Amino acid sequence: MIRAMAVRRPAVLVCVVLAVTAGRVQALDGDRIRPSVGLNYTYSSNLFYLDDRIPDSQLPFIKNGQRSDSILGLRAGLDADIPVSRQIFTLRSNITDNRYATYDNLDYVSYNVRGVWNWVVGSDWDGDVGLAHTQSLGSFADLNNLQRDTRNIRNTDDYFASGMYRMGYDWKLRAAVRNTQLRNSATSFATTDRNDVVYEIGSRRYSKGGDNFLGLNFRIIDGRFPNREVVAGSTIDNSYREYTLEGTVDWRYSGQSKLSGALGWTNRLHDQISERNFSGITGRLTAVYSPSGVIGLNAAIFREIGNYQDITTSYILTEGIRVGPSYAVSEKLSLQANYQYSIREFLGDPGFVVTGLPTRKDHINSLLGTVTWLPLRNAQISATLSYDTRSTNRPLFDYDVTTFFVSAQLTF
Numbered sequence: 127m128i129r130a131m132a133v134r135r136p137a138v139l140v141c142v143v144l145a146v147t148a149g150r151v152q153a154l155d156g157d158r159i160r161p162s163v164g165l166n167y168t169y170s171s172n173l174f175y176l177d178d179r180i181p182d183s184q185l186p187f188i189k190n191g192q193r194s195d196s197i198l199g200l201r202a203g204l205d206a207d208i209p210v211s212r213q214i215f216t217l218r219s220n221i222t223d224n225r226y227a228t229y230d231n232l233d234y235v236s237y238n239v240r241g242v243w244n245w246v247v248g249s250d251w252d253g254d255v256g257l258a259h260t261q262s263l264g265s266f267a268d269l270n271n272l273q274r275d276t277r278n279i280r281n282t283d284d285y286f287a288s289g290m291y292r293m294g295y296d297w298k299l300r301a302a303v304r305n306t307q308l309r310n311s312a313t314s315f316a317t318t319d320r321n322d323v324v325y326e327i328g329s330r331r332y333s334k335g336g337d338n339f340l341g342l343n344f345r346i347i348d349g350r351f352p353n354r355e356v357v358a359g360s361t362i363d364n365s366y367r368e369y370t371l372e373g374t375v376d377w378r379y380s381g382q383s384k385l386s387g388a389l390g391w392t393n394r395l396h397d398q399i400s401e402r403n404f405s406g407i408t409g410r411l412t413a414v415y416s417p418s419g420v421i422g423l424n425a426a427i428f429r430e431i432g433n434y435q436d437i438t439t440s441y442i443l444t445e446g447i448r449v450g451p452s453y454a455v456s457e458k459l460s461l462q463a464n465y466q467y468s469i470r471e472f473l474g475d476p477g478f479v480v481t482g483l484p485t486r487k488d489h490i491n492s493l494l495g496t497v498t499w500l501p502l503r504n505a506q507i508s509a510t511l512s513y514d515t516r517s518t519n520r521p522l523f524d525y526d527v528t529t530f531f532v533s534a535q536l537t538f
Contacts, residue, residue, distance in 0.1 A: 158206060158207050158208055158209075159204070159205075159206045159208075160204070160205045160206070160537050160538065161202075161203065161204050161537075161538050162201075162202070162203040162204070162205070162220075162535055162536060162537040162538065163201065163202050163203075163535070163536055164200075164201040164202075164203070164533060164534055164535035164536065165198075165199070165200060165201065165533065165534050166197075166198070166199035166200075166201060166222065166224075166531070166532070166533045167196065167197070167198055167199075167531070167532050167533075168196065168197040168199070168529065168530070168531045169194070169195075169196050169197075169529065169530045169531075170194060170195055170196075170197075170527060170528075170529050171193070171194045171527055171528040171529070172193055172194065172525060172526065172527035172528075173193060173194060173195045173229065173266070174187075174193065174266045174269075174274040174275075175265075175266050175267045175274075175516075175525045175527060176193055176274070176525060177522045177523060177524050177525055178524075178525075178526070179522055179524075180522055185274075186275075187274065187275030189228055189229065192228055195226050195227055195228045195229050196226070196227040196228075197224055197225065197226050197227070198224075198225050198227075199222040199223060199224045199225070199236075200222065200223045201220055201221065201222040201223075201533075201535070202220065202221055203219060203220035203221070203535075204217065204219050204220075205217060205218050205219070212246045213243065213244065213245055213246060214243075214244040215241075215242070215243055215244075216240075216241070216242045216244065217239075217240070217241050218238070218239075218240045218241075219237070219238065219239040219240070220237065220238055221235065221236070221237040222235070222236045222237070223235050224236060224263075231275075231277060232263065232277050234263050234277065234279055235261070236261055236262050236263065237259075237260070237261050238258070238259075238260045238261075239258065239259050239260075240256065240257075240258040240259075241256055241257055241258075242254050242255070242256035243255045243256060249292070250291055250292040251289065251290070251291055251292075252289070252290050253287065253288045253289035253290055254286070254287065254288055255286070255287045256285075256286055256287075257283070257284060257285050257286070258282075258283070258284040258286075259281070259282070259283050259284075260280075260281070260282045260284075261279060261280070261281050261282075262279070262280050263277070263278070263279060263280070264276075264278035264279070264280050264310065264312075264315070267516075267525070273314060276312050276314060276315075277311075277312070278310050278311055278312035278314075278315050279310070279311040279312075280308065280309070280310055280311075281308070281309045281311075282306065282307070282308050282309075283306070283307045284304065284305070284306050285304070285305045286302070286303065286304040286305070287302065287303055287304075288300065288301065288302035288303075288326075289301055289302075290330075293329075295334070296331060296332040296333070296334055297329065297330070297331055297332070298329065298330045298332065298339075299327075299328075299329050300326070300327070300328050300329065300330060300341075300343075301326065301327045301328075302324075302325075302326040302327075303323070303324065303325055303326070304322075304323070304324040305321070305322070305323050305324075306320075306321070306322040306323075306324070307320075307321050307322075308320050308321075308322075316353040317351065317353050317354070317355045318351075318433075319351065319352055319353050320349060320350065320351050320352075320433065321349075321350045321351075321352065322347055322348070322349050322350075323347070323348045324345060324346070324347050324348075325345070325346045325348075326343060326344065326345045326346075327343075327344055328341055328342050328343035328344060328374070329341060329342055330374070333377075336378075337376075337378075338376065338377040338378055339374075339375070339376055339377070340373070340374070340375055340377070341373065341374035341375070342371075342372075342373055342374070343370075343371075343372050343373075343374050343388065343390075344369075344370070344371050344372075345368075345369070345370040345371075345372070346367065346368070346369055347366075347367070347368040347370075348367055349365060349366045349367070349368065349433070350365045351363070351364050351365060362398065362399065363397055363398040363399075364396065364398070364399070364402070365396070365397045365398070366394050366395060366396045366397065366402070367394070367395050367397075368392060368393070368394040368395075369392070369393045369394075369395075370390050370391065370392040370393075370408065371390050371391055372388045372389060372390025372391070372408075372409060373388065373389055373390060374387070374388045375387060375388075375411075381416075382415060382416050382417055383413070383414065383415050383416070384413070384414045385411065385412070385413050385414075386411075386412050386414075387409065387410045387411035387412050387426075388409050388410065388411075389407070389408075389409035389410075389411060390407070390408060390409055391405075391406070391407060391408070392404065392405070392406065392407075392408040392431065393405045394431065394441070396474075401474070402441070402473075402474035403474075404431060404441060404443070404473065404474070406429075406443075407429055408429050408430055408431060409428070409429060409430075410426060410427070410428035410429075410430060411426065411427055411428075412424065412425070412426040413425050413426070419454065420453065420454045421451070421452070421453055421454075422451065422452040422453075423449070423450070423451050423452070424448075424449070424450050424452075425447070425448065425449045425450075426447065426448040426449075427446075427447050427448075428444070428445070428446055428447075428448075429443070429444070429445045430443075430444050431443050431444070432444065441473055441474050442470050442471065442472055442473070443470070443471045443473055444468055444469070444470045444471075445468065445469050446466060446467055446468030446469060446490075447466070447467055447468075448464060448465070448466040448467075449464070449465055449466075450462060450463055450464035450465065451463055457500075458499060458500040458501065459497075459498070459499050459500075460497075460498045461495070461496070461497055461498075462495070462496045462498070463493075463494065463495045463496070464492070464493070464494050464495075465491075465492070465493050466490075466491075466492040467489075467490070467491055467492075468489075468490045468492075469487065469488070469489055469490075470487070470488040470490065471485060471486070471487050472485065472486040472487075472488075473485065483519075483520070484519055486518065486519060486520050487518065487519055488516055488517070488518040488520075488523075489516065489517045489518070490514065490515070490516045491514065491515045492512065492513075492514045493512065493513050493514075494510055494511065494512035494513070495510070495511055495512075496508060496509070496510045497509050497510075504536060504537045504538065505534075505535070505536050505537075506534070506535050506537075507532070507533070507534045507535075508532070508533055509530070509531070509532040509533075510529075510530070510531045510532075511528075511529070511530050511531075512528070512529045512530075512531075513526070513527075513528050513529075514526070514527050514529070515527075
């Protein structure tokens with residue numbers, strides 16, 4: 127535990143500087159610039175998402191038979207909202223130094239930086255321009271037993287812009303573009319590096335005098351993999367074009383209920399391997415019901431595809447539901463719970479390798495509860511307890527894991 131309590135000097139220095147200068151910053155800029163410091167503690171009963179039936183003797187990376195671990199994170203952040211005439215510039219940023227009590231080979235620094243210019247021109251044009259950078263540790267959930275001790279740091283860069291033009295009192299046209307670049311630090315994951323360019327165009331019909339809207343959106347994704355996959359001595363190009371036409375909604379029917387999300391049809395076409403193409407309904411709809419300011423209920427249904435690349439799979443089709451109640455005990459104390467059930471199918475097998483196994487299908491159950499306490503105006507403490515299970519038709523790939531997470535943050 128002493129090892130976990132150690133932190134890198136840069137992270138400590140950032141926290142000290144923010145704490146010392148916080149009073150001055152607040153005096154000069156009010157709530158427009160908000161530095162913060164925080165502490166995270168995480169306990170995972172199954173750090174590597176291992177199947178209980180796998181003996182430790184087959185897992186050379188397991189230390190002293192221990193599959194659990196605790197992670198201590200020291201966090202510093204800086205948020206800002208700077209209005210300049212009608213323009214608003216926003217910054218959201220944080221950095222966390224994560225230290226593991228047992229598996230210290232996984233120690234890493236995570237951070238998230240997002241800057242946006244929310245622009246307005248005249249009375250008919252508005253939109254945003256921004257960029258974001260994220261660094262995180264790759265998940266162990268879908269790795270094989272030889273990969274699970276790999277420390278893979280994932281860096282994601284996003285560059286985006288959007289614009290809306292008011293055609294009439296209650297009708298707007300919208301266009302957007304986004305460039306996402308994902309890079310993995312581990313060479314064994316190099317083939318999953320990718321560049322996605324997303325183009326969107328659509329329209330929204332707003333309620334009179336309100337923010338509620340119904341819309342139609344058309345999206346194109348140009349997905350490229352800079353490091354091609356090599357199978358049986360041949361180089362495989364998994365690049366694709368994805369086309370989605372969807373209806374969108376963000377509508378508050380009353381002060382108590384709201385529906386938001388999108389539902390449409392997606393076609394994914396691969397440049398080289400047609401066996402990896404996809405066509406079907408996709409989308410996510412979320413409903414929120416709040417009969418009072420104290421009790422709330424949210425529910426969602428979704429059917430989505432996501433990237434996943436190996437010799438037998440190029441994407442995952444995920445279908446599921448989520449439901450969660452919330453209860454505000456007081457102005458300073460709130461409770462929330464969530465249950466999610468999802469089915470994941472690993473699709474797009476071109477038949478390069480005959481495994482004799484059926485298409486992989488996972489059934490995942492996730493249950494969590496969160497308590498949030500605001501002891502002071504600028505302080506927040508939250509704790510989350512979650513339990514996740516997976517059953518799959520892939521041999522020895524089931525898991526169950528209990529995770530406890532607690533965080534404390536002080537904003538100046």
